[in-house]
Amino acid sequence: MYDPELIVIHGISLPPGEFGGHEIEQLFTNCLDWDRHPYFNEIRGLEVSSHLLIPRDGELVQFVPFTQRAWHAGASGFRDRSCCNDFSIGIELEGEDETPYDDRQYAALLGTLQALLAAYPTLSVRRIAAHSDIAPGRKTDPGPAFDWLRLYDGLSDALPTSGNRRN
Ligand SMILES: [Zn+2]
Numbered sequence: 001m002y003d004p005e006l007i008v009i010h011g012i013s014l015p016p017g018e019f020g021g022h023e024i025e026q027l028f029t030n031c032l033d034w035d036r037h038p039y040f041n042e043i044r045g046l047e048v049s050s051h052l053l054i055p056r057d058g059e060l061v062q063f064v065p066f067t068q069r070a071w072h073a074g075a076s077g078f079r080d081r082s083c084c085n086d087f088s089i090g091i092e093l094e095g096e097d098e099t100p101y102d103d104r105q106y107a108a109l110l111g112t113l114q115a116l117l118a119a120y121p122t123l124s125v126r127r128i129a130a131h132s133d134i135a136p137g138r139k140t141d142p143g144p145a146f147d148w149l150r151l152y153d154g155l156s157d158a159l160p161t162s163g164n165r166r167n
Contacts, residue, residue: 003122004066006078006088007113010050010131011095011142015039019056019094028053028063048072050090052112058104060112066120076134078127084134089116097143106147110154117155125155 014023015037023040026032027048034044050072053061064070072090076082091112095101117123130146131139 002067002069002087004087004089004116004120005122005127006084006134007116007123007128008073008076008084008088008090008131008134009109009128009142009146010072010090010092011097011101011146012053012092013094013096017096017099024053024055024092024094025061025063050092052089052091053094054091054105054108054112055094056102056105058102058108060108066116073131074135075138076131078129078134088134093142093146095142095145097140098145100145101142101147106150106154110151110158113151113155114158125152 012024013019014021014027014032016039023032027046028050030047032040034040049063049070051062051064051066051070053063055061066089069085070090071085072092073084073088076084078084078088081087091109093101093105093109095105113128117125131141132143
């Protein structure tokens with residue numbers, strides 16, 4: 001058990017670029033049939049999990065409690081710390097680096113982040129990172145298609161200290 005100090009945003013699709021199946025859930029629960037697709041054969045034996053998956057429809061699927069370690073970050077570092085799995089929450093968006101993420105995913109992600117920021121004082125807006133930030137050169141997700149400004153704007157609108165908005 002630990003208090004999470006970082007949220008890592010991921011993009012994932014299985015096979016890459018295909019949406020709507022159950023392969024991501026199968027991978028995270030160690031039930032993926034490695035023989036079903038050539039790409040699955042390439043990643044055969046991979047044991048990974050994440051705390052949350054947000055498919056294209058914006059539903060939330062949780063695999064690991066937030067206070068337990070999941071295996072989403074791999075070799076990684078944030079500021080002066082390595083092994084981000086030890087202290088981070090992983091959120092996977094079903095997607096692909098170059099394809100715009102769905103509006104419903106942004107809505108679900110925003111609500112999730114607000115709840116997490118409220119629940120854990122150890123988290124903050126500055127402790128939300130891309131997988132590509134904590135594993136540069138090795139990972140590219142969630143990719144250029146992910147709209148960080150949209151996320152930050154949504155978060156600052158929701159925070160009570162966000163300033164002088166009139167409406
Ligand atoms: Zn990732």
